[in-house]
Each structure stands twice: as structure tokens, then as C-alpha cells.
Amino acid sequence: MSTPTRTPTGAPAHLTGPGSGGVGDSAQRPDGVLKVRGEFAYGSDLWMEDMLWGVTLRSPHPYARVLAIDTSAATQLPGVHAVLTSEDVPGEKVYGLELADQPVLAVDVVRYQGEPVALVAADHPDTARRAAALIRVDYEVWEPVTDARTALGHPATDAVHESDAEVTELSRESAHLHPEGNLVRHLKVRTGDPQPTADVVVVGEYEVGMQDQAFLGPESGLAVPADDGGVELYVATQWLHVDQRQICSALGLPPEQVRLTLAGVGGAFGGREDLSMHVHACLLALRTGKPVKMSYNREESFFGHVHRHPATMRYEHGATRDGQLVYVKASIWFDGGAYASSTPAVVGNGGTMGIGPYVVPNVHVDCYGAYTNNPPCGAMRGFGSVQTAFAYESQMDALAAELGMDPVELRCRNAMEQGSATPTGQVIDSPAPVAELLRRLEAMPLPAEADGEVDLRDMPGGVSNTTHGEGVRRGVGYAVAYKNVAFSEGYDDYSTARVRLEVVGGEPTATVHTAAAEVGQGLVTVEQQITRTELGVEQVTVHPKDTTVGSAGSTSASRQTYVTGGAVKAACEAVRGQLLARAERLVGRSVPDLRLAGGQVVSDAEEIAVPLADLLGNEAVEETVQWRHRPTEAIDPETGQGFAHVQYAFSAHRAVVDVDTELGLVKVVEMACTQDVGKAINPQAVIGQIQGGTAQGLGLAVMEEILIRDGKVVNPSFTDYLIPTILDMPPMRVEVLEYADPHAPYGLRGVGEAPNISSGPAVLAAIRAATGLPLARVPVRPEHLTGTS
Amino acid sequence: MEFLQPSTWAEALEAKAAHPDAVPIAGGTDVMVGINFGHLRPALLLDLTRVADLREWTTVAGAVRLGAGVSYARVITELGDRLPGLAMAARTIGSPQIRNRGTVGGNLATASPAGDAHPALLAADAVVEVASVRGSRRIPVTDFYTGVKRSAMDADELIAAVHVTPPSGPQQYSKIGTRNAMVIAVAAFGLALHPDRRTVGAALGSAAPTPRRAPAAEEFLAGELDAAGLWESRAELPAATARRFGELVAAASSPIDDVRGTAAYRRHALSVMARRALTWAWTDYRDESRGN
């Protein structure tokens, strides 16, 4: 479906077929065949003889005081082994990724619909569910705070019309959802003239709905009590060690007694960064002395993980008549829901990168994260940058229209490049080919207009037969975005890798052991590829991911290939150092051009070739390395200035969209993407990330939204939370650029998030182009296109 | 949960008579979802998939007798010519997997206002054949839907088949969903022109508590076609007629605002779908006479 990857010189790189299996090759995934055959064991497939099933009782109310919990009837049901409430949490009763503010089980107050209140373990899942229904909870129901601006005391309605919304007595009273108030973080970026003026000014208000990660493998895991009084947890997650830290705190156990192993992960996208059933299953296992499995069903999954922050954004762009940006002012409100989760970091991204990959001398950004009684929001692919990209790219189009200028030209005229300063005062010290990405998109041929015989599958509405061409208008839209890679703002971001080389059955075989979560993206393949390249061996085994090796950091922020890849490379280098030293000892002198290749230590100059099998004999060489990218720094709290981000990823999209303007139905005809990946470690996996990210961005633009009324989710199922099907996601044209980042291993750039950010705004722009409507909100619904909201 | 698996129609009817609470299961694409969501906790499942008769269709006195257990996939491949409206509706349903398992009988028994078979069956004047140990009876589909997910069936009855007369004129089916496949109807419209009877069938789905016909629209259009001699002349249909027809279809609805769409959108969409569907049907009708 997609064109092959292309390097900047246009040389095609092979995508498939047998290669070295090293860096730059589209090596086969070790888990690929199992997954395609349906034989891969996911977390929900975990099973042990004699295990119990754990079930969670959740609050039906978004905001209420818990007056009393009566578990007696549930406890008496035959088959029930344990019923637990917050009183049974032995350690800290609250946890959290960045701030510990979320109860393991509700303590006195519930702050969102679906908040866990009690747990049951029983010998059958149905028994457990029936027992949970027998638990009596008396609530005093309060009126929920459901708007981020109201929660922060800002006028709730749009600032454009300057209308002040009332802060009602009740919401004022309940306004403090947490002791320190409802503000999770306020980030300010201030640079240049605080009172700038410009020839042309464009103002807009935008809104982004709440997207869900919609991973297909629901939250699941199995906790097994251990003889030492500790617990083994097998769980589908994104960061074993941060889970371990929080579980230890809740259980009151030391890390040695809480051992985690990664279970098969069926997608993550940020939704598994926070704990779900982890502590719950451990509590039940420790209480009952039996293995306890918990696996959410689809509906519970919608309540069991955080979502993407909905955002309200007000932007003002000022430019000269010839299209030079003079200033950008922005106010961004993120609704963080009931608990902090990663809201502080999301605010960090939203604020620091909130005006897009453009050079702007005067910038004034306020970015807020608020507590409300909506579902908690946290990490999701694109992390704070997805929302702002809709706003700043809409603004660029509006400005282009105001100036009578081509939107791509306007973007290129203001595009960042290497050496540009970001609004946070950081000079970009690696390639930033923003203009080139756009120009390359522009140069791609446009898809043909439909003619002749109508194939309904190509029409808005598809085979539902709503148009044979009537009312259909085509639009083309462009968008470009950037995103930080890895952890920012001074976070000590590292990964740990252990690499062992030994001879197995006469073959030199490497084992690579990290705790980095494979969530479907293919990190296990990348680990093998790097090891093959660095050690010159073919056989590489990936050790199961667990906590017997040091932390790898999270599988998020597009960082694992960079950071864990860097750690694996460094560990391989240490192993190689040992091997070469051994070889030199063997030949009795130092040999400057010694290297590893084809399972041997070789020197071309001295025609040495020592098989590793001979060099190692029965011994193994093992090295464990902790590896860090260069440090970032905290930003100034008043100005937002500082070296906040270690690397940026850039991507651009062109969307071609047909809209049935009368029915408001949309068919995305083609998505084209250009992205700079520095170095494609696995080109096929890179294309996969670009296609997947594009689909997820398209989904947010036209259909994906968790709908909430008065704090309650009204569509917690795939019946009404729609994600794109194959008839919604078109074929893609992809061009991958490889401009090395000199600071990164192999010059690579994180890949996973950028295409998720630029795709949706391009779709939105194309719909605008087709309809002529301003469209200030995503997802765009048929109602918005037909004036029938 | 108990599980009964009759292998003949007589056994099935006896089982249903003996256990009126038994939940029949055909393709299971509604039943299993209900069980998974905990909406349905049947004490007894009555599996109808072993009853061979239900999976057959025959032609009786010129009409197709479609067994309740015939899948959508087979309606599309085997009956596209005889039951074009129903086949078009079937094509909009779910995914290939759902079309392989889901049945018209199951859709009828569920009687959801969003069921896609209904507008097509209503427009084509279908008749539902239900049976019990007491005997069988025929219910015009117009009388079949009695409320939200309620039908005229008695507790001891099963659906045997649905009878549909092959068309004397063109049929159309259109459905709005908020994505391009695998979606529940936000609004749907079925149309059948009956030149032999000089009547029109027009019906809507997902825009009222039950699937329903749009009698005022049907009468208006039939009257216009009659008055202008268009049935015979097959001349071009005045745009104003198509537009008015669409408005009358919309007026026949009584939609609500829900997660899938607003009432205002549903009305608007019905008027557009009805107008377009009529335009396509009329073009087909004109083309027929030219031997295309």
C-alpha cells in the first residue's frame, strides 16, 4: 500500500526479504508468527491451576462521599475467598505516576465514575461479579465539577465573546477536589515583547474531545503469592519498575518482594502507564494465598485506564503582511480529570511545544492542567502535543487565508530549522527539516479524482450507499508537527541493558535482557538487531522482560529505541571490549583493527580470524550497563526558558478528503506522510508506526471520542466509541527521511508519536477546504458539517 | 445455563412451548453480545442452527420464502436479484464475520429500531411467518414491530420465515453511520417502487421507537407518479417531487438525540437519503425500459 522508504537521496531501502538482521534491516519480529497465528499469549490468557478471579466494584457516581460499605452479603456467597476495601490496603493508600493522589481503593470520597471501591476474589469470575453486586455502598452524591476552566475559576464560556460564566455556589464549594486546589500545573512560556503588535491578527478558539487509547488487549494480569511473603505479578504494562515502586508503596513491601514480569501486551499507547489491576490483584493474592487473575472486559477497560486530555484552547497569531510570524499568544486548558496521573508532564509538552515547529520571536503561552470529576486523563501517544497541533495548525491555515497566502508557503516561511531557537530558548542542534517535509509532500502526485463507475467503497458512507457522488467535494489539507522524544525537563532518564554472550550448541549466542516493555511496537526486534550489529552474531535471544534487571524507563515518549536501544548498544560495546581484550591476550599483542563479525574476532590487517566459539569455550561474557541520554534541564517557572527536551521528532501530513457536504459524511481518500527518523533501525517497523499513528490521528479528527454527560461516560464500548476501519483508513504514501541526529545512537530519532500528531490536523484542514466551514472542534461529526448539532 | 439443540422444526417448537423463557440463538450476534454485556442471563438457550429448514429459501407462489436462519452473506450472494432491497441492506450490516453469522430472523426477533433488515422488509411489504405448536400465522411486517425491541410474537412462538415478493420495480437502501463500515445506523431508509400495483414502499430505521413506514410520503409519491402519468411515460422525475418526498419521509420520523446523533441530523439525513434514493430508483426505472 505504501511506497518504499526513501532516503533523502531517493535510494530505496529494502523493506522485506532476508537481510543481515542487523541495524537498518527490516528484520522479522520474533513474536510475529505467533501473533499472526493467534498463538501469542496475552495478559488475558494467563492461567494457573487453582487460581482465583478478581473483580473490582466501581463507583457509579462521578463525585460522592462514601458513607458506608457493607461487604457481609458478598463475603457469605459460596465461592468467595476475599472481599477487600481501602482498609485492607496495608501500605500507602494513594499512588500516582507523578503525584501520589489516587486511592488504591476509594477512601471516603469518590472523584470519578468508575473509581475502584472494593475488590472480590472468587473461584469463578461470575461468582466474583455476583459478589461484587452484593456489596452495599451508601453514597452521598455530590454535583460533579465537569469543566476544566470552571474548576480553575476561569470563565467557562469562550473568551472570544468575553462572557463571564457564573461560578455557582455548589461548584465553588466542591471546587477543591483535592486539598491543594484544582490546579495541577500552570506552565508559562514568555519570550520577546510582552505587548507585541502585528499587521495581521488571527484569533481562534478550539476544542479537542477526549480520545481513548482503545488498545485491543484489555488490562490483565496474574498475581502469585510467593513463599517469602512477597508476590510475583505477571502483567501487561508499559513500565515494570514504576509499577513496582507504586505497588511496593501500597503493599508496604520492599522491591525484593514484589517481582514483576511482563505479560503479553495487546497495545498500550500510554493507557498502561498508570496502574490498573496491579495492586488489586496483589492484595487479593496476598490475602487469599492463591494466584489471582484479573482481566477487565471491554466496558470496564474504558473505566480502567486514563484517556487523552480533552483541551480547550484560545490562540492569537500576529504576522506581517508578507507572512512572517510576529507573535503567538495561547491559553491552553487540559482537563486532567479526577487524579493527576501524568497531567504535569502533559502540560509541560502542551505548553513548551504549543505553537508548533515555527520560529516566533514573541511568545506568550499559558497552559493549565485541572482537576475535575471527569475520568482521569494521562498519557496517550502524542502526549499534550496532539491537542495543540489542532489549534496551531488551524491557526496557520486561518492566517494563510487572511493573508491570501498558500498555507504550505506560510508554514515554510516560518519553519524551524537546525539552529533555530524554540520558544523555550532552546537552540535546535540537530536537523529540523520542517520545510523540506512540507515541500516533499507538496511534490507528491495527488490521487486521481473518481470517475466512471462508482465503487461505493470509495465514497463517503461506503457501502451504506448514501451517495453516488452527489454532494461530494474534495479538500486537501496540510499539517506539520513536532514532538519531544524521551523524558524532559531534567528528568533522570535512563535505561539498563544486560547482554550476555556464550556458546550454545557450538554457536555464539547473545542474550539481551532489559525491562523495556514490548507493547506491539517491535522493540524486541530492535534489541536483537542492535545486538547482531554490535556483536557480529546471528543468534540473539530476548530474555523475558522482568524486574531482575534494572529499569528501562517507560515504553512511551517515543523513547525506547533511543534510550533502551542506546543501553543495549552500550552493553554490547562493553561485551565487545572484553572479547577483543581476550583475543589480544590470545594473540599476545594489541591489534588496532580488531572487530567482531560473522561470529568471529577478525582483523583485516593482520588476517586474524578467531571464532568466538573458540575464544569463549564454556565461559560467558556478560555486561550490564545503565545508559543515559544527555541531560535536559528544568524550565524556568516564570518564563518557561530552558533546555527542556533532548530531541525533537518532525513529521508532516497531507490529507485528501472527500466530504458529502449534504450528509456530513467523510471519506479520507489518501494520507501522505513525510517524517524524519534520523535512522530507520527497522524500516518496516517505522512504516508501521507511521501508518498506525496516522490512523489514530485520523480517528480523533473524525470519530473517536469518549462522550461524557455530567461526569458520566455514555459510550463505554466499541459499539459507540468508534475507531477507524479499513474503509476509513486509506492507503498511504510515505517518505522517510534519515537525517542523523549526532547526539543519538546511530543518529536515530524516536518515531512513534510524531505521525499521530500531524495526521489529524491535516484531515481537519482538508475537511475545511472541502466544506468552507471553520470547524473549531474535533472530532468533527456529521452534525457539525450539516448545521444540525 | 442449559442448552437445547433441536434438530427438527417440530422439536424446536416443542422445546419453545415447553420453555417459553428459553432464548433462541441463531447466529448469536445479538445474543452473545447481550450475554457478554450482562444484559442477558438466559437460564436456557435454544440453539436453532441444527434446524436445516430454517437455513433454506424457496419460492412459493412467486414469493421468496426466506428461512429465518439464512445469513446475510447468503442473502447478498444468492438473492441479490430477487430481493435487491434486502440484499442492499444486508451489505451494510456489520463486517464479513457478522454477515456470515447474522440472520434476518435474528434481526426481526431483536426488533431493534436500528436493525437494518427492517426498512427494506417494510418497503417491500414482507410478511413474517411465525409458528408454535399451536400452528403458524402470518404477520404483515408492518404490524410486526410493536415497541422498542418488541414484536408481535408470542412467548411460545418462533420465526419460521419471512415472505417477500420479488420486486416489480427498483429498490434502494441507504444507511447513515458515523464511520464507513461496521456501524449501527444513525438513520436508515428503504425504498421500493411497485409499478405493478402503482404504489410506493418507503420506510425508515433508527429514527423512531420502531422501524416504520412513511405513509404520507408513499401516498404523495404514488399520487404524483399517477397524476403525471410517470409510471407509463417513465419521464424524468421533477426535482421538486423528489425533494418533497424526502421532506415527507423526514416528517414521518420521530427521532431522539442520543450518542449516535441528534434528532435534527436524523431528520435532515432522512430527507437527503430519501431524495437521493428516489432519484437512483427512478433512474433505474427509466433505464429498465431502455433495456439497460
Ligand SMILES: Cc1cc2nc3c(=O)[nH]c(=O)nc-3n(C[C@H](O)[C@H](O)[C@H](O)COP(=O)(O)OP(=O)(O)OC[C@H]3O[C@@H](n4cnc5c(N)ncnc54)[C@H](O)[C@@H]3O)c2cc1C
Ligand atoms: C459487531 C456487530 C455488528 C453488527 N452490525 C449490525 C448492523 O450493521 N446492522 C444490524 O441490523 N445489526 C447489526 N448487528 C446486530 C446483529 O448482527 C443482527 O441483529 C443480526 O441480524 C442478528 O442475527 P443473529 O442470527 O445473529 O441473531 P441471534 O443473536 O442468534 O438472535 C437475535 C435475537 O433473535 C432471537 N431469534 C433468533 N432466531 C430466532 C427465530 N428463528 N425465532 C425467534 N427468535 C429468534 C434470539 O432469541 C435473539 O433474541 C451487529 C452485531 C454485531 C455483534
